[in-house]
Structures are given as structure tokens and as C-alpha cells.
Amino acid sequence: MATNRTFTMIKPDAVGNGHMGSILNDIISAGFKIKAMKYIQLSQAQAEGFYAIHRERPFFKDLVSFMISGPIVAAILEKDNAVEDFRKLIGATDPSKAEEGTIRRKYAKSIDANAVHGSDSDENAEIEGNYFFSQFERF
Numbered sequence: 451m452a453t454n455r456t457f458t459m460i461k462p463d464a465v466g467n468g469h470m471g472s473i474l475n476d477i478i479s480a481g482f483k484i485k486a487m488k489y490i491q492l493s494q495a496q497a498e499g500f501y502a503i504h505r506e507r508p509f510f511k512d513l514v515s516f517m518i519s520g521p522i523v524a525a526i527l528e529k530d531n532a533v534e535d536f537r538k539l540i541g542a543t544d545p546s547k548a549e550e551g552t553i554r555r556k557y558a559k560s561i562d563a564n565a566v567h568g569s570d571s572d573e574n575a576e577i578e579g580n581y582f583f584s585q586f587e588r589f
């Protein structure tokens with residue numbers, strides 16, 4: 451059954467290009483409530499741990515180097531049907547395939563530098579939120 455939470459990161463490309471505020475505004479305007487948020491730069495070990503599921507994929511090394519190249523925003527978001535609705539808001543992983551008006555279409559340049567992450571299932575939303583936030587850092 452769908453839960454009402456998802457997890458996101460605003461990635462180093464979007465932060466570096468000055469799109470952090472616009473992306474947060476799009477997220478809030480779409481009806482998501484921020485239940486936890488931090489502005490941090492990941493270590494290599496933290497990025498490798500987060501993306502461990504992709505360890506065997508050919509893009510893993512580049513993905514990790516990119517994700518540690520600058521600060522990110524990590525957040526837990528709440529809304530009815532959060533996982534699915536957030537993935538609609540951000541658009542396809544490859545921004546050239548993302549629909550007009552989606553966050554990736556507006557702010558991303560490539561499949562690597564694709565501006566935002568969004569959990570792909572309720573189970574992963576829980577795991578990913580727990581990876582970044584303790585029970586005292588969310589409400």
C-alpha cells in the first residue's frame with residue numbers, strides 16, 4: 451500500500467547552478483511538506499553506501515564522483531501518494547525524456563547530472579530516509 455512519504459536529494463549540479471531555491475519552491479508548491487532537511491556534502495563512503503544497489507552498474511563510479519562533487523540537499527517529503535506523485539513531479543531519469551514542466555526537464559542537463567533524486571518505492575523511501583536522518587531529525 452502507498453505510504454505518504456518519499457525521500458529526495460537536490461544534487462550537486464542543481465545546487466551549483468543556483469536552482470536549489472526554485473526546486474524547493476516547486477516541491478512545496480506541488481503540495482509536499484518537508485518533514486526533515488539537511489544541506490551537506492557527502493563523503494565517498496556515504497555516497498557509495500547510498501547507491502550500493504547500483505554497485506555493479508557501469509555508471510556507479512561516475513555517479514559516486516558526481517554525488518560527492520559539491521553540496522546536496524537531502525529531505526524527507528510528505529504528501530498523499532508521495533512516491534508516485536514525486537516521480538511525476540521530477541520526470542524521467544534522463545532529462546531529455548522528461549515531460550515539459552517537470553523538475554528534471556527544467557533544471558537538469560544529463561542522465562548523470564539530473565538535478566534531483568526521488569525514491570522509486572515506499573520501501574526504498576523508508577530505507578533512504580533512514581540512511582540520512584535519525585528519529586530526532588524528522589517530524
Ligand code: CMP
Nearest residue numbers: 504509513543561562563564566567568
Ligand atoms: P537517481 O534517481 O539518483 O538514481 C541513480 C542515478 O544514477 C540516477 O538518478 C542517474 O543520475 C544515474 N545514472 C547514470 N546513468 C544511468 C543509467 N544508465 N540508468 C539509470 N541511472 C543512471
